[in-house]
Amino acid sequence: MGMNNPDAVEILLVEDNPQDAELTIRAFKKRNLTNRLFVAEDGAEALDFVYARGKFSDRDATQTPKVILLDLKLPKISGLEVLKILKNDPQMRTIPVVVVTSSAEDPDIKAAYDLGANSYVVKPVDFEHFSEAMSTLGMYWMLLNKPPN
16 A cells, blocks of 8 residues: 555645655654655645646545645645635535644634634644644544554
8 A cells, every 4th residue: 555545545744844744754653644644745736636636637536535734834825725725615625624833823723714624733743733633623533543452
């Protein structure tokens, strides 16, 4: 499986900063989640991925990511724009979007919530905060099939 099966993606990480992406991937790797994580480097690539267009046109478009981790500060198409497009689309609206910001004081967080974002985390995205966000969404179980202790 692995990264070469973009149909089985659980988490779409939209992040243009390679260092930040790397930190996030590392946090997820500890939890064995990276085989189902795909990184898009800007808003345009993220939308092409979700809608199976452009270089992703051979992807199965019915297999949407289970959750999108969306940086707000992106080149080409901003995170807020991506959010607006997805949340205005009845088919994509149901995908939970966790907004990633570099500061909890970011005024864009409010704008993101107004557009339908489900939660937010502050960079560097650490797995615990992401898990908390997912728990709040009631989706924790969907990503983490942890065996009972």
